Amino acid sequence: MGRPVLVLVLAIAAIGAFTGGLAWFLDTPKPRAGVPRAEHLYGALCAECHGADGRGSWRATIFLIRPGDLTDPAATRRQTDQYLFDVVKEGGSPIGRPGMPAFGAALKDEDIRALVAYMRGLARAR
Numbered sequence: 001m002g003r004p005v006l007v008l009v010l011a012i013a014a015i016g017a018f019t020g021g022l023a024w025f026l027d028t029p030k031p032r033a034g035v036p037r038a039e040h041l042y043g044a045l046c047a048e049c050h051g052a053d054g055r056g057s058w059r060a061t062i063f064l065i066r067p068g069d070l071t072d073p074a075a076t077r078r079q080t081d082q083y084l085f086d087v088v089k090e091g092g093s094p095i096g097r098p099g100m101p102a103f104g105a106a107l108k109d110e111d112i113r114a115l116v117a118y119m120r121g122l123a124r125a126r
């Protein structure tokens with residue numbers, strides 16, 4: 001193996017190790033065991049963009065996505081439960097917010113209602 005090939009292989013390995021370590025370090029925390037289903041669903045589906053605390057995540061910032069601040073009581077108060085339910089179920093595209101994916105195919109209606117209640121709780125916990 002020639003020296004340039006060895007340098008290239010080492011550089012690729014170093015970049016891989018660095019990015020893997022960075023991804024591990026910056027990973028969204030997983031919900032602890034025994035939490036309510038809504039909190040588990042939020043951690044699995046919503047926290048990647050909205051952040052574990054509801055204020056937004058670094059991932060969303062990197063991709064220039066501005067997810068709603070779920071901890072802002074004034075903003076959440078303006079939105080009805082039905083509006084939040086529809087946004088989670090149908091996604092943001094029907095209302096001009098294409099960054100919000102639809103979860104209606106993956107979640108039952110009762111799970112979406114539980115998520116809405118959990119999101120309301122994030123605003124009250126502030």
